[in-house]
Amino acid sequence: MATKPKAAAKGKGRAKAAPKRAAKGKASLANDDIGEDTRLALWRSLLEIRHVEQRAYDLFLQNLIKGTSHLALGHEAVAAGFATAMQKDDWSFCTYRGHHHTLARGASMEGVLGELMGRQCGLLQGKGGSMHLTSVEHGAMGSYAIIGAHLPIAMGAAWTAQYKKTGQVSVCFFGDGTTNIGAFHEALNMAAVWKLPVVFVCENNLYMEYTPIKDVTAVHNPAGDRAASYGLPKIVIDGNDADEVYRTAQTAFAKARAGDGPSLIECLTYRHSGHSRADPGDYRPPGELEAWLKKDPVPRYRERLAEFGISKDVIDGMDAEVLAQVDEATEISKASSPPGLELIDVDVWADGGTAWRN
Amino acid sequence: MAELTYREAVAEAIAQEMRRDEDVVFLGEDIGAAGGVFKATVGLFKEFGPERVRDTPISEQAILGAAMGSAMTGLKPIAEIMFSDFLAVCWDIVANEIAKARYMTGGQMSMPLVIRTANGGGSRFGAQHSQSVENWAMMIPGLKVVAPSSPADVKGLLAAAIRDPDPVMFFEQKSLYPIKGFVPDGELVDELGTAKVLRDGGDVTIVALAAMVPRAMKAAEELSAQHGIEATVVDVRSLVPLDTQTILREISKTGRLVTVEENPRLCGWGAEIASIVADEIFWDLDGPIIRITTPHIPLPAADALEDATMPSAERIVREIVEKID
Numbered sequence: 001m002a003t004k005p006k007a008a009a010k011g012k013g014r015a016k017a018a019p020k021r022a023a024k025g026k027a028s029l030a031n032d033d034i035g036e037d038t039r040l041a042l043w044r045s046l047l048e049i050r051h052v053e054q055r056a057y058d059l060f061l062q063n064l065i066k067g068t069s070h071l072a073l074g075h076e077a078v079a080a081g082f083a084t085a086m087q088k089d090d091w092s093f094c095t096y097r098g099h100h101h102t103l104a105r106g107a108s109m110e111g112v113l114g115e116l117m118g119r120q121c122g123l124l125q126g127k128g129g130s131m132h133l134t135s136v137e138h139g140a141m142g143s144y145a146i147i148g149a150h151l152p153i154a155m156g157a158a159w160t161a162q163y164k165k166t167g168q169v170s171v172c173f174f175g176d177g178t179t180n181i182g183a184f185h186e187a188l189n190m191a192a193v194w195k196l197p198v199v200f201v202c203e204n205n206l207y208m209e210y211t212p213i214k215d216v217t218a219v220h221n222p223a224g225d226r227a228a229s230y231g232l233p234k235i236v237i238d239g240n241d242a243d244e245v246y247r248t249a250q251t252a253f254a255k256a257r258a259g260d261g262p263s264l265i266e267c268l269t270y271r272h273s274g275h276s277r278a279d280p281g282d283y284r285p286p287g288e289l290e291a292w293l294k295k296d297p298v299p300r301y302r303e304r305l306a307e308f309g310i311s312k313d314v315i316d317g318m319d320a321e322v323l324a325q326v327d328e329a330t331e332i333s334k335a336s337s338p339p340g341l342e343l344i345d346v347d348v349w350a351d352g353g354t355a356w357r358n
Numbered sequence: 359m360a361e362l363t364y365r366e367a368v369a370e371a372i373a374q375e376m377r378r379d380e381d382v383v384f385l386g387e388d389i390g391a392a393g394g395v396f397k398a399t400v401g402l403f404k405e406f407g408p409e410r411v412r413d414t415p416i417s418e419q420a421i422l423g424a425a426m427g428s429a430m431t432g433l434k435p436i437a438e439i440m441f442s443d444f445l446a447v448c449w450d451i452v453a454n455e456i457a458k459a460r461y462m463t464g465g466q467m468s469m470p471l472v473i474r475t476a477n478g479g480g481s482r483f484g485a486q487h488s489q490s491v492e493n494w495a496m497m498i499p500g501l502k503v504v505a506p507s508s509p510a511d512v513k514g515l516l517a518a519a520i521r522d523p524d525p526v527m528f529f530e531q532k533s534l535y536p537i538k539g540f541v542p543d544g545e546l547v548d549e550l551g552t553a554k555v556l557r558d559g560g561d562v563t564i565v566a567l568a569a570m571v572p573r574a575m576k577a578a579e580e581l582s583a584q585h586g587i588e589a590t591v592v593d594v595r596s597l598v599p600l601d602t603q604t605i606l607r608e609i610s611k612t613g614r615l616v617t618v619e620e621n622p623r624l625c626g627w628g629a630e631i632a633s634i635v636a637d638e639i640f641w642d643l644d645g646p647i648i649r650i651t652t653p654h655i656p657l658p659a660a661d662a663l664e665d666a667t668m669p670s671a672e673r674i675v676r677e678i679v680e681k682i683d
Contacts, residue, residue, distance in 0.1 A: 132463070142467070155424055156425060348461050356598050358600075
């Protein structure tokens with residue numbers, strides 16, 4: 001079933017709406033503040049993430065991806081919504097479950113898949129792996145595999161923006177489990193005290209690794225109910241609705257750029273697969289996954305686009321186009337050679353080398 | 359040439375670099391209005407203001423995270439961790455994040471930052487405020503590690519650390535803060551990765567670091583005056599990069615090596631030097647390598663106990679006379 005678009009995000013200081021271009025003359029809903037171009041950008045982003053993650057899963061099964069990996073199937077709308085609302089020079093930070101955020105900022109598919117496969121064409125030439133995807137040129141400032149670490153780091157990037165008065169925003173994505181580690185609280189407090197332009201985004205998928213978050217957390221909303229501790233409003237949204245995520249992001253970015261400090265946003269979502277490659281997710285109660293699949297952000301947005309009068313040809317055409325891109329990126333990655341061994345002795349230091357003695 | 363204390367040299371170096379470069383910022387607990395708990399940063403807040411000299415909450419992860427995030431986006435932060443023992447509560451940011459970012463991202467990230475910290479014993483603070491932890495940092499690939507022994511070295515090496523494009527762990531030995539020494543006037547920038555020969559002697563080479571350097575010098579004078587043993591004293595100054603050329607050359611000259619380390623016994627920096635010596639100049643040695651360290655214990659607080667555990671000039675003399683004479 002379709003979800004009605006909300007009129008506007010709550011709160012003051014909402015960013016300017018994207019140009020109103022909701023298809024004239026089509027059977028579209030009125031008074032839309034997002035516009036067709038932005039909706040199609042969101043759709044493309046959702047599709048890119050969905051198809052790349054599904055491909056990553058397939059490549060595991062073919063043993064072409066080694067090590068561990070944490071898929072974001074089901075989390076697409078959070079990444080697409082925030083990244084689409086970001087400016088190019090904004091900075092984003094994410095966790096080891098970070099393929100979606102890296103792709104959403106514009107990193108290439110072969111860069112992502114190649115890195116997962118340990119190939120030369122990978123974003124990090126194979127030196128980082130699945131849990132450390134980074135593309136500084138796209139403002140994707142790293143995937144951090146130690147829970148909590150990147151909240152203070154994202155806060156530090158926001159300090160640069162504040163100090164240099166650049167107007168940039170730093171966006172930090174993390175899971176519900178992160179809200180129980182000390183770095184979360186240190187970063188939130190200092191960001192609030194310093195009024196830094198940083199937006200903390202909790203992807204609450206109900207499980208910290210294998211354990212239900214509610215079993216190990218003293219409050220109902222792991223991020224939302226902590227916001228008051230830092231003088232911030234409680235914001236809990238439907239993280240499977242790309243439009244709602246996009247609007248919420250705009251509001252938070254406008255606040256940050258206006259010098260009014262950080263936001264903490266909890267996005268309710270669900271991962272369709274287990275925690276990692278090793279986890280089939282058997283601990284989830286029967287029916288839970290099925291219930292969430294009905295709220296799958298991708299088919300939901302397909303319906304949304306139709307409601308706003310975007311033609312099936314355009315919707316499906318983009319789907320096919322993205323899938324073809326994923327096929328091509330897969331072939332590029334498969335054909336790419338393993339990284340050269342000379343990379344081992346490169347890039348510990350700024351001089352490019354690894355020497356620790358003379 | 360002015361006579362400065364070790365603590366004054368800290369503030370001088372930071373001020374010198376902040377005047378030169380707007381991107382240099384400084385953060386930590388009590389560093390601003392209060393001037394630092396060791397009074398090593400007095401005057402900076404007044405000169406540079408609260409936007410560049412920022413007091414923080416007691417949040418070491420936030421301090422070092424802020425340093426890292428700001429360094430990778432264009433600032434050159436100096437972060438103070440009040441006591442080096444507190445590095446244990448933010449070691450993730452040091453060891454897993456700051457040290458690895460450039461390598462792991464295929465060179466996409468730069469980390470021009472300095473972590474200053476008050477390290478070491480001799481102040482009767484007990485085992486959680488007295489550790490000599492430079493070895494923790496030395497064993498992590500991606501960190502430069504500096505530990506000065508004199509006011510001039512504090513100023514010159516700290517300035518060099520601030521200008522360095524890589525992350526530098528800067529260990530100030532807290533019992534040295536009151537010591538005085540002459541520091542050249544004007545801009546002073548030393549070179550990381552260079553050891554210094556402080557005394558020339560033909561019989562034995564003593565290799566020491568930070569607070570052990572003045573003790574080694576005192577021991578060398580005593581050895582000369584009382585025992586007719588002439589010691590070369592090398593101040594390592596920088597553990598990473600390690601100036602092995604200078605160190606090995608000075609050991610080869612005398613054929614005997616004594617390391618004087620404040621750290622507990624296991625995995626001290628002296629063990630690494632002993633290993634390099636054994637690998638590369640074994641046949642230049644005239645006798646076994648001697649490592650003088652604190653015993654492998656948490657440092658006790660009482661003055662009598664602390665003095666008996668940390669290597670003293672007397673102990674250095676005694677061990678050298680017993681084992682070399």
